[in-house]
Amino acid sequence: MVNNKVRCIVYGQQHVGKTSFILSYLNLPIQHQNISCKESFVKTEILNDQIVCLSIEKISKEEDLTNEEILKTDICILSFSVNDPISFAYIIHGKSIICKYKPEMPLIILATKSDLRNSMLKDHPCIDMSRVHLFASEIGAYAYFETSIFLNDESSLTFRQAIKIVKLVNDYNNTIKLQMVSPIQKMFSTFKNIWNKTNNMFREQIQENNHDKDDNEEEEENTIITAKHKAQNSTVEEKHDDKIKLLSTLSATNLEYIDINDTVNNLTEKETFV
The missing domain is CATH 3.40.50.300 (P-loop containing nucleotide triphosphate hydrolases)
Known part of the structure; x- marks a missing residue:
């Protein structure tokens, strides 16, 4: 009722x-x-x-x-x-x-x-x-x-x-x-509905674009981080290889430890004799 x-x-x-x-x-x-x-x-x-x-x-x-x-x-x-x-x-x-x-x-x-x-x-x-x-x-x-x-x-x-x-x-x-609703009022009402629908579609599109942009930025950031990690790993490996090569060279020539002070003294004695 x-x-x-x-x-x-x-x-x-x-x-x-x-x-x-x-x-x-x-x-x-x-x-x-x-x-x-x-x-x-x-x-x-x-x-x-x-x-x-x-x-x-x-x-x-x-x-x-x-x-x-x-x-x-x-x-x-x-x-x-x-x-x-x-x-x-x-x-x-x-x-x-x-x-x-x-x-x-x-x-x-x-x-x-x-x-x-x-x-x-x-x-x-x-x-x-x-x-x-x-x-x-x-x-x-x-x-x-x-x-x-x-x-x-x-x-x-x-x-x-x-x-x-x-x-x-x-x-x-x-x-x-x-x-008593006039044709102008009806037309305005129709235009208003179309305008609201268009704004809603535009707003949804902007939200989708922002979402895609965020995804792309996140993907690019992940790519940069991965590249940095690879570069760092490569540098570490190169340094390690250089050390290995140096050790191998020293071992092959049987070089002994040279005392720099002894070398300097010997050179001094030779100059005095001359």
């Missing part, structure tokens, strides 16, 4: 039912409390044999919808109450903030308290559904849902659909990136 992470913002005015909708999805007790501060929730889903960690950020205040929050988010659910036109105008303005920092952000429109559409009370006029559909079409929303905690609506459907939309958008963007 592949482990993925998806970050989702649920944005809308306070009191529209965002927290109840999220708690219903998490199978947690619904607390009818109006909390204006930002809250975070996490749930793990399994879709198409893929484990998905869904991080949900509930934001009510416009000042919390910051550049940093938007840029690190994968998808945003704009939530309003079907009986509150002000909450509908609130998400219209929120959409403009999102587009300012991340125009390609996938959006889902969520209408809460849909049970009030069937109410006969005159003090609960509901926003016409055609108006909502027109807005969703204008902003390019990927989906539109109506839900109510009193009608046992499947809230998990909205979040599971959000995960599928994120995966669909990511797959599409990856395909577009592959198709």
Whole structure:
């Protein structure tokens, strides 16, 4: 299984039912409390044999919808109450903030308290559904849902659909990136591959030449050393032969040892006599 992470913002005015909708999805007790501060929730889903960690950020205040929050988010659910036109105008303005920092952000429109559409009370006029559909079409929303905690609506459907939309958008963007590779980039990539292969071949050739050169130098050095040894051996043999010849000559003439001092004395005596 592949482990993925998806970050989702649920944005809308306070009191529209965002927290109840999220708690219903998490199978947690619904607390009818109006909390204006930002809250975070996490749930793990399994879709198409893929484990998905869904991080949900509930934001009510416009000042919390910051550049940093938007840029690190994968998808945003704009939530309003079907009986509150002000909450509908609130998400219209929120959409403009999102587009300012991340125009390609996938959006889902969520209408809460849909049970009030069937109410006969005159003090609960509901926003016409055609108006909502027109807005969703204008902003390019990927989906539109109506839900109510009193009608046992499947809230998990909205979040599971959000995960599928994120995966669909990511797959599409990856395909577009592959198709946008220009012929010049392809040519440069081909040239780069050829250049790398040529450099590798040249490097291998240099290594082989250096290896052969080292072998030749070693062989020449061995040859010189061998020649020196031969020359030294030849000189030693010649000296030995000379000694042998000298000894042989002395033996053949029966020469005796001559005292140089006696010879000098004899020569002196002869000179005096003359």
